[in-house]
Amino acid sequence: MRSRGWAGSTPSSDEEAISRILRAVDEEVAENGAAIRLADVARRLGVTRxxxxxxxxxxxxxxxASGMRAVNGFIDQVVHHVSGLEDPVAVVVExxxxxxxxxxxxxQLESLLTARNDGEAVTSLSSDTAISVCLTAFHQLEVDWELHGFDALALRDLAEMTLRTVQSMLTDPGEEPREGLALRRFVARWLGPAILYPRMASLSIYDRPASPDRHTEAERRTQVRPR
Structure with a gap:
């Protein structure tokens, strides 16, 4: 690691350097908004661009990088918040x-989800990186995903759907944003059945052959036998 600059306090490793850079980014965003310049971050650190x-x-x-670091910290809060819940619908809704x-x-989140001035596309919360982070969180929860019919692919789909829902409601909350019980009822009503689907589809009744029609069977038994 190069040791020049750093306002007289040189980081002891690349990891520390990165951490200090990202902390400076956090400060810049908090003070001046998401439209940061690399030169401003460098000036705050006492280093060159x-x-x-x-x-x-x-x-x-x-x-x-700053946003993902914040997300990782937020994931810990989410896992703690839903601690003790084992029902997949209740967990995902919450x-x-x-x-x-x-x-x-x-x-920080707005800086990731809002289009840049140069027209660059917004960052998607359903990117592979974001889905991997969400899956890591899912595996820390107390839900028995396999018991509820979720294999690896289904759980990944659920992670994507969870993130897409969050992104949609953040970027376009509507004229009257839902919160509290109203928000939870809305999500549960429309996503709840989808979360239950893997469990329902895994039940053996879906693989059973159709039983004979009762009316047809009754008619057959009441037919007059030929003499």
Whole structure:
């Protein structure tokens, strides 16, 4: 690691350097909003832009790394919040509601989900990286996913659907954003049946052959036998 600059306090490792850079990004976003410049981050750290470039190629990469670090911390809060819940519908509904209620207005998240001035596409919460983070959280929960019919693919689909729902409700909350019980009822009503589907589809009754029609069977027994 290069040790020049850093306002007289040189990081002892690359990991510490990255942590300090991201902390500076957090401060910039909190004070000035998401439209940060790499030069401003470097100035706050007491280093040149070239020093920051060694770790991050551009300002968007800084925002992404800062946002993902914040998300990782938020995941711990979500897992703690739903501790003790074992029903998949209750867990997912509460995870979504908690996310929507606590991430709305977050400057770091807004910087990821809002289009840049140069027209660059918004960041998707359903990216492979985001889905992997969500899956990690799902595996920390107290839900027996396999018991409820979720194999690896189904659980990944659920993670994607969870993230898409959160992103949709954050970026377009509607004229009267739902919160509290109304938010949870809305999510449960429309996502609840989908969450129950893998369990229902795994039941053996769906594989049983259809039973004979009762009316047809009755007619057959009452037919007059030929003499």
């Amino acid at each position: 070239q020093t920051v470039y060694r770790y991050f190629p551009n300002a968007d990469a800084l925002l992404m 995870c979504i509601a908690f996310g929507v209620e606590n991430l709305a207005g977050d400057p």
